[in-house]
Amino acid sequence: GSVVTARWTYEGAVRGQYDIPFDFDVNNACIWAYIDQTDFEFTPGNWTVALDVDGYNLVAPLSFSITAP
DSSP states (O other): OOOEEEEEEEEEEEEEEEHHHHHHHHOOOOOOOOOOOTTOOOSSSEEEEEEEETEEESSEEEEEEEEOO
């Protein structure tokens, strides 16, 4: 009955967020979330991704950068 939320930010502004509801036990399993350029443009700059469970931070947001080609 938990909901995992993936939130993607660019330069501090949320670019995308989606919920992954689980109505079953998840034990010793990998939960993954991904985006591609059909979700939103991959703009060069500073990004973070955060994962929450039921509104609580699961881990510290992960930072990464996209550079211009």
